[in-house]
Structure formats: C-alpha cells, structure tokens
Amino acid sequence: MSDLLERLRGRGWRLTAQRRVVAEVLDGDHVHYTADEVHAKAAELLPEISRATVYNTLGELVSLGEVMEVSTDGRAKRYDPNAHHAHQHLVCSQCGTIRDVHPTGDLMAVLPAEERFGFQVAAVEVTYRGVCPNCSTS
C-alpha cells in the first residue's frame, strides 16, 4: 500500500493530507471498514477531515481500481484495499466478521453459456455465509 500514493500521483491525483490519511487508514490486509469507520479513524489522525471528503476519496479509489467495494449485508458498504488479489468473502451471520477467502476453480466457467442471456459477463462476486468459531461456542 505504501506505493499506492505514488501510483496515484502518477495518474494525476493531487496529493493532499486528507487523501494521505484515508490511504493510511486503509493500509493493511483483511481490512473491511465502512465509510464511517474510515472517517472515524481518519479523524484521529486529521481531526478536521470531513465526511464528504472521505466519501469522495473512497469513491475515487474504487473508480481507480485500488479498493474494492463490498456490500455483504445491505447496510453500509465496506471498503477492501486488497483489490489487486482476487478473492471472495466469508461472513459470520451473527457478528458480521469478514474473512477473505480463495475458492478453487474458475467461478466464471461454472455459468453455462445458455445461462448468460447474451450478457458480456465481466466479474463474479461470491459471499459465503456461516457462523464463525467465536460465535458458535458462545
């Protein structure tokens, strides 16, 4: 993630303190924050950052393909910085914990041509749901 900012600057991104902070919050593996969580954590580093800027910045990172948008529950969208490594998600039905997972095989190939209805299919998203070890013991 450290070269993310350089990469974006190469694409004409103006480098501001706000964007730096948002990128810093999203740094790391297995990060799946909501926009408000990103805002809260960013505000610890840069108290005057506004909600609108966080939303704008997240939207730009998604458009640029640097961050994945995940909506596993129909509530707030979550932002996953692990966009450069294809993966899917495993979600706990009780506590909402999200793990990145890697199913085997070609998930696109299992959709037969006659089930594509003339669509040009470009992507597949998979969400596994279950109960995590923490929730199943308590």
Add this chain to the structure above:
Amino acid sequence: MSDLLERLRGRGWRLTAQRRVVAEVLDGDHVHYTADEVHAKAAELLPEISRATVYNTLGELVSLGEVMEVSTDGRAKRYDPNAHHAHQHLVCSQCGTIRDVHPTGDLMAVLPAEERFGFQVAAVEVTYRGVCPNCSTS
C-alpha cells in the same frame, strides 16, 4: 405462489388484506422488486397500505423462508419470491437488470476446508456482473 397464503395461514399467520396484496405483488417469476416498488404496486391495489406494513410483511416473508433478500448494489434490498428454487443472480452493471441464473457444480465444495477458518459455512451467494444485450448495443 397461490398456495403461499394457505401455507402461511397453516403456520399461524393472520390473513389480512394488506398481506394478501403484498403476496400478490410478489407473485411471479423473475421478480426482484425493492421494498418501495412493492409498496407502490401494492398501493395500486390497496391505496391505504402503509410503508411500515410492507416492510414488516417483507421481513416476515424472509424470516419464514418464502422470499429471498438480495442486495446486488448496496442500495435498496430487493425481494425475490423464487426462494424455493436455488439460484444465483446476473446483474447488468449499467441498467441494473437482474436475471436468475443456475451455475453448474457445487459452489460450496470449491471452498477448501483450510479456507473456512473454523466457520460452519451454511450458504453461498453468487452475483455475476456484466453488460446486458440491451445496454451493449446502445
């Protein structure tokens, strides 16, 4: 869908005009309405029906396993009455059209045990994304 109401009455559901109308709106294949769309269509049949009742009724139908909740876009949830036939969804990235599709093979089986992190995995949801024939020609 015609025996849905009977089935639910057998489970102790009180049969009201409002619930009848919501069930009628959801009748059919390839239906994927939002709660507000259901409300609008229900209000054509029963003008005084309230939003709260539609939300309540949809929530109950989901709990009872008669209707599936689908969130393909992080916006409004959609309600799919085709809950008794396992299927997945193919969504147009441009116009949002949703088709029911049936991938081959066992989607659960492609998640290796070492990728389950101790979860008891119960369900899998797949969303294919692409451009529909209508949008790709225009």
Add this chain to the structure above:
DNA sequence: ATCCTACATTAGACAATGTCTAAGTCAAGA
C-alpha cells in the same frame, strides 16, 4: 351472530447511510 383480544396496521418521527452545493482552501506547475 356477536364479542373479545391478541395481533396487525397506520402515520409520522427518527435513524443510518449516502449525495450534493456553494464557498473557501491549497497543491503543484509556471
């Protein structure tokens, strides 16, 4: 057929999440 009562419905306030606008600020090239 009528009555009772627990369950269902209603209007509207409230909550959560996301979008937009107009005014002020600033990064980075000239």
Add this chain to the structure above:
DNA sequence: TCTTGACTTAGACATTGTCTAATGTAGGAT
C-alpha cells in the same frame, strides 16, 4: 511566489429502513 483548477468543508438534502403509540380487525370463543 503566483495562479488556478482541483480539493475540502459544513451542512442541507435524499434515500432507505426502523420504531412507537394509537387505532383497527381476524378469527376463535361464546
């Protein structure tokens, strides 16, 4: 250092969903 177009801000607004207290009613009991 200056300038300018891109960025940020506060807060209004929009969308979607939830909750509450008052009122209505389905269906069993009589």
